[in-house]
Amino acid sequence: MTIKISCGICGKNYKVQDTAAGKKIRxxxxxxxxxxxxxxxxxGDGDDFSKLLDNAVAEEAKAKSIRRPVRKPMVKAEKYDGDEDGPVTSKKENTYTQDLVQTLLFMLDPANLFTYVLICGLLFAKDIILPFAAVLxxxxxxxxxxxxxxxxFSVIYESATGRKELPELSPExxxxxxMLQWIATWFMVHLPAMIFLAYTVNFDGFLLMKILTVGVDHQELSELLTGGQIAILISLYSAGVxxxxxxxxxxxxxxxxxxxRIDLMLLTIFKSFSAYFFTAGAMFITAFVYFFTAYFAGEHGILIAILMIPVLLYMEIxxxxxxxxxYHHFKKQFAWHWG
Incomplete structure (x- = not known):
């Protein structure tokens, strides 16, 4: 068998034996x-090609007979729902009842319990210790x-977003x-009751401030107001709550x-009255317990306030x-939408 080779400079052709493959010539x-x-x-069509083909078929059959181990993924795949932050797990959202149960049992979470205890300590200092510290x-x-x-306000906002944990203690x-916003909201809803009370006491500023700040017992109140006036006052106060x-x-x-936007608020209450009535009922119970705690603390001493601070905090949260x-579960029935 010969090998054909051409010079790359002058183009002259040569034929050499195949045994000279790999060598150099001039x-x-x-x-x-x-x-x-x-x-x-x-x-060509000779036995050499047939032999190579038979060998290839034999090697392929041998490869298919070998059992290869199947590797399982180390991390379970997560479903991607288009969030720009990356893959997220597809978790079904809780129903209103499930979230309500978790709210009632929020102290079972150690982080929530720790936050609750710290708030109790702060409220205890505000209502029990600091009143004896004069100006400071x-x-x-x-x-x-x-x-x-x-x-x-943060508790309301965080739960409106669906968060299960209590907010952090650091104010933003x-x-x-x-504080002014909190006071203003209560002042606005109780303004009709305060106007009616001021009218019934003939706009006596000193007496009005005493009733609103220090308070009066039921005997003093019965001397100032008639039964009908007390009923109207309670109705106006309840409407505010x-x-x-x-x-x-x-x-x-x-x-x-x-x-x-009182019009939007009233329309929202009308469109979701059952859910709102249930929500407002929780505030009624909290206000009722707070009122009687303040009353009995004035009658029986500060020990009542000390014992009731944890209870009132739990009910308020x-x-x-x-x-x-x-808002989180019924916002589709609202007359507005904030996202």
Whole structure:
């Protein structure tokens, strides 16, 4: 078998034996040194090609008979729902009943329990210790009140977003403004009751401030008001408590400027009355317990207040979370939408 080779300089052709493959020769015309290539294999229709084909088929059959181990993924695949932050697990959202049960049992979460105990300590300092610290105590009470007002709005907002944990204790909007907003919401809903009370006591400023701040017992109140007037006052006060959850929700989610859209609030209450009535009922119970705690603390001493602080805090957190859950689960029935 011969090997054909051409000079790359002058083009002269040569034929050499295949045994010379890999060696070098010199061109007789120009003197260029060339390396003899390996001979090209021509399979044709001979036995060599058939033998190679049979070997390939045998190797393929052997490869299929080998049992290969199947590797399982180390991490379970997650479903991607288009979030720009990356893959997320497809988790079914809780129903309103499930979220309500979790709210009632929120202290079973160690993180929530720790936050609850710290808030209890702050409220204990505000209502029990700091009142005996004169001017510094007053400043401390205002700071805690401002912080707690902000925290109350945060509880509503976080539960409205579907979060199960209580908010962090660090305030994000300061102390003073949230305190004014909290006081303003209660002032707005109870303004009709206060106007009626001022009218019945002939606008006696001193007596009115005493009733609103220090309070009076039922005997003094019966001397100031008739039975019908007391019934009207209680009705106006109850109406204010009933309307307060939707007002607080507006402030917590949409900002204080939304409190002037009373038309949208009334329409929302009408469209989701059953859910709202249930939510407002929690505030009624909390206000009722708070009123009688203040009354019995005045009658039987400070021990009642000490014992009731944890109870009132638990009831208030549950009521505030229910306001947020009301928006989270029924916002399609609202007359507005904030996202």
């Amino acid at each position: 061109c007789k015309e120009c003197g260029e040194v060339m390396k003899i290539p390996e001979p090209e294999v021509d399979f 105590g007053l400043i401390g009470r205002l700071i805690i009140l401002g912080w707690y007002s902000n925290y109350r 909007e300061g102390f003073f403004i949230p 009933f309307f307060w959850p939707i007002l607080a929700l507006c402030v917590a989610i949409g900002g204080f400027e939304t409190v002037f 549950v009521a505030l979370r229910m306001i947020g859950l009301y």
